[in-house]
Amino acid sequence: MQTDAKVVHLNKVAPEQSPASPAGRLPVALIQVRDKAAQQLKQALQALFDNADDTLFEMADRANSNAEQNAFFEAMRDLRLKRKSIERGFLQKVFESFATLNQYEIGKPPQLAPVSFDSLSLVQDDVLEESVALDAMVARVMSRDGMALGHLTTRLNAMITQKLDDKSNPLGPRMLCERFLDACAGLGVEIRVKLIILKLFEKYVLADLDQLYAASNQQLVEAGVLPELKSAPPARRQAPAQPGTGRAARDQAAEVVQGESAGYGSAGEQEVFGVLQxxxxxxxxxxxxxxxxxxxxxxxxxxxxxxxxxxxxxxxxxxxxxxxxxxxxxxxxxxxxxxxxxxxxxxxxxxxxxxxxxxxxxxxxxxxxxxxxxxxxxxxxxxxxxxxxxxxxxxxxxxxxxxxxxxxxxxxxxxxxxxxxxxxxxxxxxxxxxxxxxxxxxxxxxxxxxDPAIFSDVLAEFLAYTGDERRRSELLEQRTRDAEEGRAKADQARQQVEQALNARLLGKTLPEVVVRLLQEGWSKVLQLTCLKHGVESDDWQAALAVMDDLVWSVEPHESPEDRLRLLELVPSLLKSLRDGLASAAIDPFVTSEFFSQLESVHVQAFQRFKRSLPEVQPEPEPEAVEGATADEGVAAELSGMPMLDLPSIDLDPVVEPPAMVEVVEEIILLAPGETRQQEPEASLPDDDEALGQVDSLRVGSWVEIQEDEEHKLRCKLAAIIKPTGKFIFVNRTGMKVQEKTRMGLAVEFRRGAIRMLDDALLFDRALESVIGNLRKLKGD
Incomplete structure (x- = not known):
């Protein structure tokens, strides 16, 4: 580190000069000015990097999110790794600027990379913010040290063949800023961090340019270059804080650069107007x-x-x-x-x-x-x-x-x-x-x-009004989201139940009462179970098992084992059906009708069993349990008969065969008031640009929908319901006004019926546009 401060080491950063190199033709006095200026710039850069870690650490400590904090920490690491290369690159470019002073091209002002302001957009905000910050930094130096720089430029012009101006002076603030930005081109940092680094460059390098200009002018005066030009001595200022001067100094620096990283405010109080002028x-x-x-x-x-x-x-x-x-x-x-x-x-x-x-x-x-x-x-x-x-x-x-x-x-x-x-x-x-x-x-x-104070009063009153309106709209918007998410879950549960019903009923011929019981009654039990416990739960599997048992109980069975299982199954099956329908709050009158018809179906099955069994003298049994249905009583009696004989009840004359139906169409469950008429929806290729526009929508985005030739609807994307793929839009009061699918939205974008609304700050967008237009006109 001791050799870093030697002037001899600084010369090493300059490229090897050939015998015909223009640098060889520089006057001795100018070479001395260059070397002394390079030494001061190197020391200033070292102070910048010594303090950059502390400043970025303070910014990270004040970060509002983990992502923001990580960005500052990554910037600290990147800056440490590339510090030496930035220092060498910057000083090398300064030497190159001096080396070309006697070349013919020196009369041309430095050309910045062209920026197209015709297509100024959010993607180019970084370029614009960097440019505004640079202009403001240059304006501050010029307002403070413009006379000293002008005298230095005049003296340099007296020593070289081509003419300079303050902008093309190798030690001018604009050239130094541009050389520093070129040296920092390899930094992988976002614009916020770059603005902080630029502010540090201003604090530790540009702030001492008055000393550099005074020393350079004095060197040239001593060499006899225009001694009649008189410059005022530089004002004495407090030295910048050195590393380790304490948290208070770092806090002050962090507060300064934090304000500078906010965009146009980085140009200071009066300087932005100066740039605009x-x-x-x-x-x-x-x-x-x-x-x-x-x-x-x-x-x-x-x-x-x-x-x-x-x-x-x-x-x-x-x-x-x-x-x-x-x-x-x-x-x-x-x-x-x-x-x-x-x-x-x-x-x-x-x-x-x-x-x-x-x-x-x-x-x-x-x-x-x-x-x-x-x-x-x-x-x-x-x-x-x-x-x-x-x-x-x-x-x-x-x-x-x-x-x-x-x-x-x-x-x-x-x-x-x-x-x-x-x-x-x-x-x-x-x-x-x-x-x-x-x-x-x-x-x-x-x-x-x-008295501009009236704007503060009016602003406070307007914010109070909009705050109340926003809270009301956010409450209604949240209710809308909750309702849509609940609706989506209900739709998803209905689809699960539809799949379960169709898997068990489609293509089968069953008693009509059983089909209706499952479709109109047990489907609601399944939906509630799916919503409460999910399809992976034991409750869901138990509800499916009841449905499977019911279907099996009304199908024809011939083997003795099946007959025995039926006699054992019916009592528990009926109890499970009653409990499930009661939990789903099915109308008791409807439930009673279902069980009355289901009783006939099961009695008929028992009659088939009686006709197929041999005659065996049964032993007397106690009376049936009082209050049980005929179906349950028969089942209870049969379950206690070792010979599987039926009681001596003549059921043949009173029981008619049940009405049978064949389930040939898929069962579709509709919510109350819902009509599921699927209209054919236009389809676009997966790589269509309109689908990309839909995917770029974020919750909170405002759009304008052209409903017809005369009416436009402005609404905000309140939610994207993932299970159904629905995009829910609300108006400014939070009330739902539109519901679109991803493909439906893409089709609307494709035909130009939807337009994105820019919700960035109006004044800032206007100022950005004005600056862009003025720069474009200046370039033209």
Whole structure:
């Protein structure tokens, strides 16, 4: 480790130079600047990696889930393994940047990897977040050390043949950030961890660039390069915490980077607006950011004056504004007010450049919002009226563009989230949600002047309302899920019973009463047993055995063994049937009728036995048990007769043969009120794209279903019932509105009748779109 700090070792990371290498033609003073800068950068990188473990460990300690914690631990391990290669790669790229300073290509700005913003999607969020974070880091360095860097760039230009700018300066913040990202390309970490590493790079490397620029400028001054350029000395700052400085320091670092990993908020408070301004500067005069023709003596109005003009327009905002006219009316009316002010003062009054940028950005955001297909059309005009209040907030507080927790942003996001499931069918004015959003809009238009605190109050009230609504809908949604899962279990139990009945009855000819008893009565006993105990239980097997015994008892039997078994079986069989039907709450009158007919069937079987047995003189037996049925009495008497003789009762004249039926069709059990008419369902290949769309649906996803030419239904996937494969959809109140099969959903996706609704935060999606469009225009 002692040799790591030697300058000689740093030179080894540079590639071997050929005699004709451009590095050989670098001035001696520039080589000295390079070597000293490389030494400082190496030490800063070592401090970064020394503290990375502690920071990532603190983040893992604060993780909300095991998966999130494992991601931080894996990042720690990956960073330890690749630390040396990242350090060497970064310094080698810095040396390469210096080595090419006298090459002709140095005049070309560095080219970033092309990013297609035409197809900006959630898959490209990582690229966008990384780019925004990088721009913000560069903006912070430029705002702090821009003059010193500019002097260094000027001195370098005096020593080389081609011209540099601050972006292509090898020691500039943008080049250093890009070189570090290139060196970290092999890290297998997610964007959240990468943003944390970038923040550490800013803290331990970029934070000390003022010292590096001061030292480099001083070296060149001593070498006689433009000594007349005077730079202010770097401000003294507290040294960064060293390893082992305690938990408090690590907590502070973890808190900083935790905020940085949240997306756009990683760009800080004011810096995101600065980045947006920089992007706007490249597109001014285009359709995205129109530039007004201003006289040479135009006098910008103050932000306070602009606020007064906007408040004037806000109080006179029409009750109804068409979404497509909202932006046009605001601009034209503001122009009219400025024209009147100019005529009154005798001087041309215009909006200042910063405020003009704010107006353009808010207009772009609302252009996206009012074009968003996720937002219900019926609410767009209502939400569009918030443009002036949101513009006033942005004029007052530029963190509106960067702080995700800003009350105004949250209010807009909460309104959009609440409206996601709003279908707008019928009289919209009488809908409670519509009325609540209308009240929010009207209160802001009436009461918001220049105190943004009103947004916190309105947000709290709206969250209280949506919280109550959400709890009610979640309760009903849970009941819907429970009912559907119970229904699915009941359907599955019915299918099990159907299989058991058909396996035993299909193709057989049996007494009609037995078929009806099993289909209408015992099937319910089997269903309850299946639901309570399952098909693997002893209770289920016992219920099947009763059914098997009943079927066997009414079939013809000739052997003496079968006759003996029948005499022994009937009493216990009848008891099991009675107990089972009673447990299933079968109507006692229906049960009585079943047993009356079943008695005749069994008596006839006993008569066949009597006719087939030889005449034997029976011994007298006690009287039959009082209260038993004739069937049970006969069975009891027969079971006690050693000679298997029947009592001397003349049954032949009173018993008629039972009605017999042949079970030729499968038995289908229907729930009350159910009609099982299987309509032929369209089929798609297993690799069809529409099936993939269905499989990507997650519980909680919102979709819009085109029911007919005029009606659209917005609903949320509440449950996927696995036993039946049913997809259950509910409306925003939690009530079931649709039930689809996987194939049925795929067919709907295929014909374009179902559209996924993006439930990501509305403002964040709008800001992402604006940044993407501005970058695209800048590239063009």
């Amino acid at each position: 920089e992007l706007l500067s490249h597109v001014r005069g285009s359709g995205a950011a129109p530039r007004r023709q201003m006289p040479a003596d135009a006098l910008p109005i103050s932000s306070n004056d602009l606020m007064r003009l906007l408040s004037h327009l806000q109080q006179r905002l029409p009750g109804e504004i068409a979404p497509e006219q909202d932006d046009y009316n605001l601009r034209s009316q503001l122009e009219q007010l400025l024209t009147r002010a100019s005529a009154k003062s005798g001087k041309s009054r215009v909006v200042g450049e910063v405020d003009e940028d704010v107006i353009n950005l808010v207009a772009m955001l609302f252009e996206f919002i009012l074009d968003d297909r996720t937002l219900p059309d019926s609410l767009k005009a209502l939400i569009g009226r918030l443009q002036i209040p949101m513009l006033k907030v942005a004029v007052l507080d530029k963190t509106f563009f960067s702080r995700g927790s800003h009350p105004a942003r949250r209010l807009l996001n909460e309104i959009a989230s609440a409206a996601l499931g709003w279908s707008g069918q019928g009289d919209a004015q009488r809908d409670v949600l519509y009325q609540r959003i209308e009240q929010v809009v009207q209160r802001l238009l009436n009461d918001f002047s220049d």
